Amino acid sequence: MQTGLIIRSTGSWYEVRHHDGHIYRARLKGKFKIQGLKVTNPIAVGDRVQFELEDETENTVVITGIEPRENYIIRKSVHKTAHGHILAANIDQAVLIVTLAFPRTSLGFIDRFLVASESFRIPTTLVFNKADILKDEALDYQQEIINLYENIGYPCLETSATEGANVDVFRNLLDQKISLLSGHSGVGKSSLVNAVAPDLQLRTNEVSTFANKGVHTTTFAEMFEIAPDTFIIDTPGIKELGLADMEKEEISHYFPEMRDRLNQCRFHNCLHINEPGCAVKEAVNEGDIAESRYWSYLGMVSGEDNRK
Numbered sequence: 541m542q543t544g545l546i547i548r549s550t551g552s553w554y555e556v557r558h559h560d561g562h563i564y565r566a567r568l569k570g571k572f573k574i575q576g577l578k579v580t581n582p583i584a585v586g587d588r589v590q591f592e593l594e595d596e597t598e599n600t601v602v603i604t605g606i607e608p609r610e611n612y613i614i615r616k617s618v619h620k621t622a623h624g625h626i627l628a629a630n631i632d633q634a635v636l637i638v639t640l641a642f643p644r645t646s647l648g649f650i651d652r653f654l655v656a657s658e659s660f661r662i663p664t665t666l667v668f669n670k671a672d673i674l675k676d677e678a679l680d681y682q683q684e685i686i687n688l689y690e691n692i693g694y695p696c697l698e699t700s701a702t703e704g705a706n707v708d709v710f711r712n713l714l715d716q717k718i719s720l721l722s723g724h725s726g727v728g729k730s731s732l733v734n735a736v737a738p739d740l741q742l743r744t745n746e747v748s749t750f751a752n753k754g755v756h757t758t759t760f761a762e763m764f765e766i767a768p769d770t771f772i773i774d775t776p777g778i779k780e781l782g783l784a785d786m787e788k789e790e791i792s793h794y795f796p797e798m799r800d801r802l803n804q805c806r807f808h809n810c811l812h813i814n815e816p817g818c819a820v821k822e823a824v825n826e827g828d829i830a831e832s833r834y835w836s837y838l839g840m841v842s843g844e845d846n847r848k
């Protein structure tokens with residue numbers, strides 16, 4: 541029996557990477573059920589599995605078992621509403637790439653992403669790209685925003701993919717980890733990845749030869765090895781992590797600076813909107829919780845942003 545990492549899935553076939561770097565084509569043996577979880581896909585990218593060699597010349601293996609997951613990102617299935625669809629598992633960190641201009645990433649978008657990554661228990665770093673095009677005032681504003689998020693506990697990094705600024709720090713951030721890379725279209729995700737892994741194109745071609753022949757579904761994540769044991773998950777499907785199914789009462793638990801104060805609110809079921817004796821609102825009034833964060837919170841609780 542061997543063990544490996546699922547790096548690609550097309551629904552019925554998988555690619556599993558053995559520790560020695562060899563990539564096999566894999567399928568499941570019989571029915572797979574993971575206790576207590578209703579999902580449409582039993583195995584996802586990032587899963588660590590046990591497998592047995594099936595046919596050496598065909599390079600195929602059979603998956604016989606799955607290791608417990610550290611974490612996973614789940615979405616409601618489009619086909620079966622009671623079921624979830626696991627986008628990826630065992631993610632070491634999320635890296636949200638943002639730009640405060642060209643295109644502008646809103647603070648609301650950042651906060652929604654952070655709430656989702658907190659709910660999935662995925663540590664997140666914010667990368668502020670395109671530092672080269674910001675003028676003095678804009679740079680000052682960016683520094684304010686960085687202070688805001690670092691105070692909450694989210695590491696931040698300023699980069700310029702085109703000028704090569706902090707590209708080495710970005711490379712170290714990813715080193716030997718499985719990272720989910722996210723961000724709006726145009727913020728420079730591809731440029732940053734190309735800056736740290738110029739030969740990625742070659743690597744992806746190597747491993748995707750069979751997947752390209754089969755059905756290609758965008759809802760399945762893909763994982764790329766950009767350096768030894770360094771993987772990034774990049775898929776159009778996870779630019780935003782969803783907030784599906786989150787209860788109103790749950791949302792403040794995913795704002796770390798609110799979570800710290802929840803037990804000081806007078807009412808245990810306080811929604812921090814207009815209840816008396818609310819420690820969260822008091823902290824906002826005293827400037828200990830950023831107003832932008834509180835506005836994002838109110839938007840999520842009211843469902844104005846559709847909680848998607």
Ligand SMILES: Nc1nc2c(ncn2[C@@H]2O[C@H](COP(=O)(O)OP(=O)(O)OP(=O)(O)O)[C@@H](O)[C@H]2O)c(=O)[nH]1
Binds near residue numbers: 672673702703728
């Ligand atoms: N000035 C400047 N431009 C950048 C920087 N990084 C990327 N760009 C430019 O921004 C544009 C979009 O960059 P991409 O790397 O394609 O962005 P992306 O996030 O991969 O976009 P999608 O592929 O649509 O998701 C390109 O014209 C890049 O040259 C940067 O640090 N500074």
Ligand SMILES: [Zn+2]
Binds near residue numbers: 805812813815817
């Ligand atoms: Zn409260």
